[in-house]
Amino acid sequence: MADGYRLYSAEGSGGVAVEAALTLIGAPFEVIEAVSFEDDAPPDGEAVAKVNPMRQVPALVLASGEVMTESAAILIRLGELHPRAGLAPGPDDPRRSAFLRWMAYVSSAIYAHYWLKDDPFRLVPDAGQHAAINQNIEDRIADCWRAMEAQTRPGRYILGDELTMLDLYVTVVSRFRPRRQRFGEAAPRLAEVARRVDSDPRLAALWAERYPFVDGWDRLPA
Structure with missing residues (x-):
């Protein structure tokens, strides 16, 4: 996307945290499904190798074409690029x-x-x-x-x-x-x-689609 981000991610992966961040930021982004961490990973898992030779998600392609990997680094950088979203304390913030x-x-x-x-x-x-x-x-x-x-x-x-x-x-x-x-x-x-x-509520649709709960499997006790 020339005017947004291209994110290589996978359902149930750490890439979903980046998807959540981009959703809250409100920035346009395209998700390319790239399951590469399972023995029976589909062929599209090779897609991420084009931008990340480690074949790991997430990998984020910025509008400039620069590639970022490592979920923590991506999240920190997105916070810097979109300060109005308020998702990352700035350099002078005591946090x-x-x-x-x-x-x-x-x-x-x-x-x-x-x-x-x-x-x-x-x-x-x-x-x-x-x-x-x-x-x-x-x-x-x-x-x-x-x-x-x-x-x-x-x-x-x-x-x-x-x-x-x-x-x-x-x-x-x-x-x-x-x-x-x-x-x-x-x-x-x-x-x-x-x-x-x-x-x-801003993330309800994302969680349901990209990292759904299964009753009795993953939900925190009330």
Whole structure:
């Protein structure tokens, strides 16, 4: 799109956080479905390789043609490019340091584990070890959410009473396995924020289409 963004994303992926951000910003964008993280990924998963040789989503093509990858970096940059949307604290905002800290933390301490969790064969050829590896990863993810919970003081949202890219990021990543139940146990205050973002009417259609809940599977307990 010459006058907007082109986003390589996939249903149920971290790219949905970028879709949510662009929806709130109100910027025109085109989504190119590029499922590349499953063993039976369709051929269109190769589409993202044209812009990201790592074959990972999200990948965002800016109006200038420049390509950005890494969900946290994309969200931070979109916040800078669209300051009127109010989704990212500016350089002089006292929340800026915490914003950058926790965006990087979710990316490196939590999201990064899914490269191995999605396919343990990437590093461990012995399938007999995969169950233990999966359990250890899930335990580590829960510990990381617990640590973030202990070091934040959410209001309506994580950094206070205004929604930011960080809330969108946590809401989406917390839907990854081991799903919301364990996230809610490890980080109940963060879970309250995620529930609030889940119910934002501006995002209702997006969640239903791009990251739907399945009853009894992913929804936070009331």
